[in-house]
Structures are given as structure tokens and as C-alpha cells.
Amino acid sequence: MIKQYFRIFTIIFIITLGATLGAGLFAGIVVAPTIFHSEALLGSELLTRFQEGLLMTQVFERLAYVVNFLVLIAILYEVIKFKSFENTRWSMMFTFLVAATGLLFTSYYIPQILEMQLLGEAMTQNEAFENVHKGSELNFKLFAFATLGLLILTLRKTLR
Secondary structure, eight states: OHHHHHHHHHHHHHHHHHHHHHHHIIIIIIIIHHHTTTTHSSSSSSSSSSHHHHHHHHHHHHHHHHHHHHHHHHHHHHHHHHHTTOOHHOOOHHHHHHHHHHIIIIIHHHHHHHHHHHHHHGGGHHHHOOOOHHHHHHHHHHHHHHHHHHHHHHHHHHHO
16 A cells, blocks of 8 residues: 555656756756746747746746755655665765755745845846856756756666
């Protein structure tokens, strides 16, 4: 009976990994370029770069809920595997990376960017903002890589 529940939880975990990875990649690859190059689609510049940034921040703020949910599920899944002696050092490492980079993204980078945006447009046009933004991009790429790694490991173990 418990094995059946764990199997269902594994399916939920795999779907959550894939959905979160897909949503993150879609936001970064499709949504961001569309928002930041809206003048190409609309024919003229209707929004300032600052306004486009505000829109993009809203997308990532909503994505943060999905990321936090994944972090919670990943940690819970790894703890269950640990208790039944089924985890590996790779799955622990990828779970740690997913949790660390996910929480860094949702608990540090997004609030930091929101705070700078609240201070006005001038605050988002300086080196400090650029550094925070570049850090968030790098962090999210590492999060996506770790999520993909954890997805592959979980699928390999499940499909055996």
C-alpha cells in the first residue's frame, strides 16, 4: 500500500519537475524576448524598458509559486528516499541545487528586484541593478540545469 502511494507521489514529482522546467524555460526563452522587444510586434514603442521590466517581474513573481512548490516536493521526495535508503549522492546533490537556487530566486532575487523597481526607474538603470539581474539570470539557469538533472535521474530510476 505504501509503495503504491510512493509511486503516485513519484508521478506527481516527475510532472512537477517537467512542468516547472517547462514554465521556466518558456518564461525565459519566449516571454522575456517578446516583452522586451514589444516594439517589433506592435510597430512602435508603447512601453518603456522600465515598464517592460515591471511586466516581466510579474511573470517571474507568479513563477515563484511554482518554484517554491517544486522545492517543497523535491525536499519531501528526497527525505522519503533517504529514509528508505533509496537515494544516491547525485539525487541528493541535484535536490540540494534545486532547493538552494529555487529559494535564492524566490526569496532573494525577486524581492531584491521588486525593491529596486519600487524606488523608481532610475534605480533600475545602474550597475547594482544590472548585477542583481545578471545574478538572477545565472541562478535561474543553474536552477533549470539542476531541475533537468533531477528529472533525468528520477525518470531513469522510475523506468527501470
